[in-house]
Amino acid sequence: MFGGRPLITAAKGVLGHTTxxxxxxxxxxxxxxxxxxxxxxxxxxxxxxxxxxLQLVSGRPRPHRTRLALSNSVGFGRQNAVLVFRPF
Incomplete structure (x- = not known):
């Protein structure tokens, strides 16, 4: 589905607990x-x-033409959501 190993990033370290x-x-x-x-x-x-x-992105932003992106949000009290985005 992703056409190889996807790049992995995370925003939690920057956002903190925004509930x-x-x-x-x-x-x-x-x-x-x-x-x-x-x-x-x-x-x-x-x-x-x-x-x-895994291809964990560290250090600097990595240029990448994304065909498909997955946003996985796991919250307190089983408030979970997974969204899939693709460019137009």
Whole structure:
């Protein structure tokens, strides 16, 4: 579906606990990443302890033409949502 190993990023380290707004903010950041053609790095992340073959974005934003992006929001009290975005 993704055509290879997808790039992985996370906004939690920058956003903190925004409770009810977290999902909306992450969705907006996902759309922004698609429109700008770049994947932002995970804040304060240098390298993984284990090599699981994941493409975790660290250090600097990575240019990437996204065909499909997944925004996964997991909240307190089982308030979970997964949104899939693609460019027009």
């Amino acid at each position: 009810g707004a977290a999902g909306a903010i992450e969705a907006a950041l996902t759309v922004l990443a698609i429109t700008q053609g770049t994947v932002p790095p995970i804040a304060n992340f240098r390298r993984a302890e284990h090599d699981w073959g």
